[in-house]
Amino acid sequence: MLQIDRWKRILIIGLCVLGIGFAVPNLFYQRVESHNDAVAEIERTGVETPELAAARDGWPSWLPSSVVALGLDLRGGAHLLGEVRVAEVYKARMDALWPELRRALADQRATLGAIRRLPSPEGTLKIEVENADQMPRATEIVRGFSTPVTTLTGAGQQSLAIQVQGNTITVQLSDAEKAVTDDRTVQQSVEIIRRRVDEVGTREPTIVRQGADRILIQVPGIGSAEELKALIGTTAKLTFNSVVGTGTDPDARPGVGQVVLPSADQDGIYYTLEESPVVTGEELTNAVPGTDPNGQPAVDFSFNPTGARKFGAYTAANIGQPFAIVLDDQVISAPVIRSAIPGGTGQISGSMGFEEANQLAVLLRAGALPAQLDFLEERTIGPELGQDSIDAGRLSSVIATAAVVAYMIASYGLFGAFASISVILNVILILSIMSIMGATLTLPGIAGIVLTVGTAVDANVIIYERIREELRAGKRVAKAISDGFDEAMSAIIDANVTSFIAAAVMFFLGSGPVKGFAVTLTIGLVTSVFTAIFLTRLMIIWWLEWRKPKELIL
Incomplete structure (x- = not known):
């Protein structure tokens, strides 16, 4: 019917x-967009200026205020296609590995003799051992620094490829570890770029990975491709600070040499920290997801020799005390030091899932771009x-x-x-x-x-x-x-x-x-x-x- x-x-x-x-x-795009921007800014800062109030009142709050976001080709902006120099990370890994290997081999100098690093291509570490008859012992020490690759495609393989010829040992990342490193490097670069772009309040940016080592970046509303390139080059600020106390008052007055910063994942929680960091992100060499002794998700991190010494001394003197990991003036984690960490490596564990552990590892590594970006394509619309x-x-x-x-x-x-x-x-x-x-x-x-x-x-x-x-x-x-x-x-x-x-x-x-x-x-x-x-x-x-x-x- x-x-x-x-x-x-x-x-x-x-x-x-x-x-x-x-x-x-x-139909009232500019007015509604100004209203939305003003509301977001007031909520973010808690400050209501006359200009922001006027923009907010330009559209009735009881009416819908969602508008269709305009893409790059409609709003204008900048388009970049960048290629990550992943090979730079191989070199950094080998450069960071050499001081540790040298120290471990030097402890056996009585049997191994003199140890020195020979010139080698970037991403490769070539070590000469004086006593050729002790090469099996030296190789065993070097293999101790290799770890299993923790991916399905790399199952059963080690992170280091080690070759022995005469009295020299050549060390480089294995193919499986290079694949994992490439993936992490590009993922880290995407995360850093997204954080840099989001920080300036641009609307609807497109930041996606393309292929194995390329990143597409489209940011509507930005002035030019050169401006976007300068923005991407900005380094995120990562520090490890002493925790003085925690509270819920964002207006708490810290003492001399202290600062109050909010928690990144706990609304209403604020940390009072020593302003001078114990270690900075510039001394962090790596952070990867892993598991703690109980099999629970965790994050393993390591510092370069300078950072390792400072971190080891600090943790030895502050067992039982929390320390804060600060990224862009937000505390992303505040674990408790359970024992001294003299080797420059540590582990962050707690109530987190594998996804959260992976995200935290990415954030820890997001202090600076891990490798240089070569811009293959750039356009300003x-x-x-x-x-x-x-x-x-x-x-x-x-x-x-x-x-x-x-x-x-x-x-x-x-x-x-x-x-x-x-x-x-x-x-x-x-x-x-x-x-x-x-x-x-x-x-x-x-x-x-x-x-x-x-x-x-x-x-x-x-x-x-x-x-x-x-x-x-x-x-x-x-x-x-x-x-x-x-x-x-x-x-x-x-x-x-x-x-x-x-x-x-x-x-x-x-x-x-x-x-x-x-x-x-x-x-x-x-x-x-x-x-x-x-x-x-x-x-x-x-x-x-x-x-x-x-x-x-x-």
């Missing part, structure tokens, strides 16, 4: 009204070009919508007008859903919306043609319309499911612009089915109840 229950009518109209309500802020893109996209959407509306009205008359209303509401619902999701709109995304406008009426065309067939078969108006909707349902579902599959493939296998197109297309598929099947049907029912036609020419 051609009938919709009252509660369903209320639900359909309610969803349309909500969609319009959440899409409206996009000016705001004028972005505005041109917005204007072009808006014009194309208006023309497409107008053309579809004209065609539908010309082909189906009043019912075409109903379909046109559905198409317009369909676009509004797409924008509202993207606003709620915080999705980013790009030029390909606009293309997806234009395509949706063109295909949104497909369901209406299928329904109307089916109704025409039922009318030609001699059925009454209400019966023909009811059967037309029912018989067209399977074709509509099949068409949209196949389109959804294509969009899903583009989203999961594509990148950048392809994903933006897939997102808007997927949202458009859902909203077009809703407007065609439910909204159009509701409008037709209202017309039937009002006019009660005896015949219908369609």
Whole structure:
């Protein structure tokens, strides 16, 4: 029967009204964006200046304030493609390993004789042992510094590749360890860049890994590619400080030479620390996820020789006391020293999962970029070009919508007008859903919306043609319309499911612009089915109840 229950009518109209309500802020984009920025700044700093208050009051707080984020090609900004020099990390690892190896071999000088490092390619450590007949003993000592590679692909392999020739030992990272190191290096670089970019409050940056050693960086709203390169080069500040006390008062007045800093993961907790750090991030050589003696997740870290000496002396004198790991003026961890750590290595354990341990290890390593970035591609997109893109996209959407509306009205008359209303509401619902999701709109995304406008009426065309067939078969108006909707349902579902599959493939296998197109297309598929099947049907029912036609020419 051609009938919709009252509660369903209320639900359909309610969803349309909500969609319009959440899409409206996009008509006042600059005002709403300034409102959102002011609210975020006031919450972050706790300070309300007259300028921030004016920006906040520029949009009513009781209205929705989510807007569609504009991508780089619409807002303007900077685009960089960087390649990480992962080989630099191999060299740093070998340089850091040499002092420890030299100390261990020097302890056996009575049997091994003199030990010295020979010139060798970067990333390789070549050691000469005076007494060639003691090479097995020297090799055994060196192998003691090799550890198992803790990945599935590297299972059963060691971190160091050691070769012995005559009285020389050549040490370098094994292929399995290089693969793990490359992954960690790029992951660390991505984390550092994201923290650097987020710190300046840019909107919707795209920072993703591409391939084995490349990073794509797109930041809308930033002035130029040179400005972005300078920003990425900023070094994060990592320190290890003595803990004086903890509390909940952010305005507590510290003593001379002390500072109060917030906890990064515990809201409302503040630490009073000695301002002078015990060790800095510049002396940290590595931090990797691991397990403690009980098999629980932990983070293993190590310092260079200078940092190891300072850290060992401090931990020996402060057993039972906490010390703080501070990153960008936030305490990310404050473990208790359980014993002296003279070797320059330590472990952070506690109530954390493997994911948290991995994240903490990344943050610990995020004091500075681990290796230099070579920028292979850089572009600056000016705001004028972005505005041109917005204007072009808006014009194309208006023309497409107008053309579809004209065609539908010309082909189906009043019912075409109903379909046109559905198409317009369909676009509004797409924008509202993207606003709620915080999705980013790009030029390909606009293309997806234009395509949706063109295909949104497909369901209406299928329904109307089916109704025409039922009318030609001699059925009454209400019966023909009811059967037309029912018989067209399977074709509509099949068409949209196949389109959804294509969009899903583009989203999961594509990148950048392809994903933006897939997102808007997927949202458009859902909203077009809703407007065609439910909204159009509701409008037709209202017309039937009002006019009660005896015949219908369609």
